[in-house]
Amino acid sequence: MRQLCNRFTRWATHQRSLFILSLPFLFLAGYQTGDTKNRSWSIYKADAESTSYSELNQINVANAGQLKLAWTFHPNDAKTGARAGSSECNPIIIDGILYATSARHRVYAVDAATGEQKWAFDPFDGGEGGGVSRGVTYWEDGADKRILVTGEDILFALDAKTGKPIPGFGKNGRVSMNIGLRDAPETISVIPTSPGIVYQDLLIMGAEVSELYGAQPGYIRAYNIRNGKLEWTFHTIPLPGEPGYETWPKEAYKYAGGVNDWAGMSVDTKRGMVFLALGSPSYDFYGADRKGSNLYGNSVVALDAKTGTYRWHYQTVHHDLWDYDLPAPPNLVTIERDGRKIDAVAQVTKHGFVFVFDRETGESLFPIEERRVPVSHLPGEEAWATQPFPLKPKPFARQHMTEADLTNYSVAGHDSIVKKFRSMRYEGLFTPPDLKGTLMLPGTRGGAEWGGAAYDPTTSILYVKSNDSPEIQSMQRVDPEKEAKDRTVFAQGRSLYMTYCVSCHGKDKNGDEPTYPSLIGLRNRMSRESALAKIKQGGGKMPAFASVVKGKEQGIIAFLFDREKNSSKVTKLETGQTQKGADKYLNLTAYGHFRDSQGRPAIKPPWGTLNAINLNTGDYAWQIPLGNDPELQEQNAPETGLEGSAGPIVTAGGLVFISGTKDRKLKAFDKSTGKQVWETTLPGIANATACTYWSGDKQFVAVSVGGSKENPAGSIMAFSLP
DSSP states (O other), X not given: OHHHHHHHHHHHHHHHHHHHHHHHHHHHHHHHHHHHHHTTBOSXXXXXXXXXXXXXXXXXXXXXXXXXXXXXXXXXXOOTTOOOOOOOOOOEEETTEEEEEOTTOOEEEEETTTOOEEEEEOTTTTSOOOOOOOOOEEEEETTEEEEEEEETTEEEEEETTTOOBOTTTBBTTEEETTTTSSSOGGGOOOOOOSOOEEETTEEEEOOOOOSSTTOOBOOEEXXXXXXXXXXXXXXXXXXXXXXXXXXXXXXXXXXXXXXXXXXXXXXXXXXXXXXXXXXXXXXXXXXXXXXXXOTTTTEEEEEETTTOOEEEEEESSSSOSSOOOOOSOOEEEEEEETTEEEEEEEEEOTTSOEEEEETTTOOBSSOEEEEEOOOOOSTTOOOOSEEEEESSSOOSSOOOOOGGGBOOSSHHHHHHHHHHHHHSBOOSTTOOOOTTOEEESSBTTBSSOTTOEEEETTTTEEEEEEEXXXXXXXXXXXXXXXXXXXXXXXXXXXXXXIIIIHHHHOTTSOOBTTTBOOOTTXXXXXXXXXXXXXXXXXXXXXXXXHHHHTTOHHHHHHHHTTOOTTOOEEOOOOOOOOSTTOOOEEETTTTOOOBOTTSOBSBOSOSEEEEEEETTTTEEEEEEEOOOOTTTOOTXXXXXXXXXXXXXXXXXXXXXXXXXXXXXXXXXXXXXXXXXXXXXXXXSOOOSOOEEEEETTEEEEEEEEOOOSSOTTOEEEEEEOO
């Protein structure tokens, strides 16, 4: 008995020692778990790898149906009579504080558990402001905690605790991003739409530039977060002596534009690499003045994050004539191949492909074929003879249509779209723009859009929203002097509008809300100065038209503000810089829809899908329509699917959340099957990627919601379990 007691005493003493020794580790593990939860969505699209993935699982497939509205934050920053704003912000959350920009591009810090405002910052000092903002960036070093955000061409560094500009950053917390590009800062306007990304003490930034003749090049730049100093620049249109210079005309670096990262980027912090998703060269639809493959247009590019030094690239479209920008940040993923883990980069595209590359080398992990594509008939144009086609995964968007795919809502409507279809040049994907008119599928809105894809590291499944929306390209040669001859200022403005604006805002100026606003009654909502500033600077899908309206500002304002009386004559009309002596052609229906006479889609549904792709195999786990138009849904037919730019997020709770469609829904799906498990109807269109985070003892799902007639400023809405 005594031996048994002694054994027990020794065992108990040993166990007590183990427990005492383990206390620090238990404390540390608990601290790390809490910190992970409190920083579970601290970067745009969740993390530096741009996965849009969360490890949180309190909300899961079993209980998601119980989700309820937890709080709503109303910024209330819209002026009386303002049109409803569209918010694309993906909020970030740091230690219980949610940071976001509103539809009016003001910055807010909000208690993540209650929605109570902590502070606000106006980048425009009471001015009109606006434009697209998809969020902010956070950086810290000990007690120094900063929010980095842009307003028009200005980069701000704010104190994360107070929202006040940090004096030591640039000039009183401000740095002009117009400085350091090709042309004089006072003559250009560069407006980032997606937040930059942090590597150590650097903020790496892309930008939105014009997509017309005379655009700036979209150089990638890194700023020192402590003082605002420009540390390095990567020339996306190479200068003489730089790799890729030979893929352009010799003088192109002096006048060519575009090739910008407007959608965001991702960082491999361990390897010290930043990955870019670059857009097309300008002008988007005619490239006679930029003959060649045009590196680094439409390319995934890997750089050394510390120095901006080139590592590797892959061009997804050669000599782009379709505005097939890479629309979303590359997803940094890990796939399994022959029992071996490979760190990789997955890039979704507007034309419906997923390219997958080895992260170190840029080598494709699935076969890619260079296939011959149709030649151009436009004078001066030399379309590239081949384009890359990945063999796996298969396209997630429709890339071809026939007459059998045309809708038939009425005899007259069907006849009109058949007639239009037969009148156009169409030879499938990569049919070049043509004076005859060209059908384009996928269109400029995708395929994939800026919401991009979400990646689940536990399954290697990639989730991506796709749009199936054909467009018509209608090319016309522009003769500035002929257009200007003997015209009044008002007529000049009408000519500008019908050339550059009609495809989005319509002949009657009615637009297509929320993406393309109505311009009717503009004089009652904006001053002439504010309207002209917006035209010059652009915003959202609207490019900057500064080079187009230069010298003819009176004309466009006269037309938009319906001031036809007392309109004097003008004698000159300019259309922006290009190669000296080169002809200019414009796509007069760019970004428009192919629709029947009643405004209904010309192609049969689905018009939007949600796709789950296994990156280990390249096969699809599932594909479903996303969104519904009940008025156009046929009896007993599947949902129609709808266009949308917002992206999905995926969680360890087995859920995919997504919004962005015109039916104003936020939905949750079982990530394994695609079965819907929850939805809610929002007061406006949530044209934004959601986020999920931990605050207190709860998991929340939050989304930025666009404005409505009753509440034009929009809101942020957060949901949780009861």
